[in-house]
Amino acid sequence: MKQALTSPQSNIGRKQLVDANFRAFAQFAEALHRHQIQQIDCEWCSHPELMEIYDQDLRGETRERLRQMSNKIGFSYFDETQMPTFNSSDFADPYHLGKPGRKRLSLWLAAILTQGVNHKSSQQIRAGENPSDLCSSSTDFSSGKH
Secondary structure, three states: OHHHHHHHHHHOOOOOOHHHHHHHHHHHHHHHHHOOOOOEEEOOOOOHHHHOOOOHHHHHHHHHHHHHHHHHHOOEEEOHHHOOOOOHHHEOOOOOEOHHHHHHHHHHHHHHHHOOOOHHHHHHHHOOOOHHHHOOOOOOOOOOOO
């Protein structure tokens, strides 16, 4: 893990192209919206030790800017407070979920999609209706009846 943290420490943080990246993402989201393509965005996560490296102010700013953009354009955005939480044992390496984490994320996504995700539903989840509650280890989505 220590070796895996070396590169991100020098690469993670506010860079010159932050605003340009947001503008490009907004243009992409607007194009999807114009073509009536439903966009669903989820905040990324990494191994907890890797997450400690990230600038929390930039992370909060990114979350707020994406939330504002989703409100303006009308796509669904789910931040980490609306998603399952992952601990070290959920990861195969610093960047990728292992089998337990993938299963929990897949169950959460299935619950979101089953509910008929849309911009309104992501707003409702922000207000307290959390699909993560549907994703206990006993939830079985294989039958299509849940």
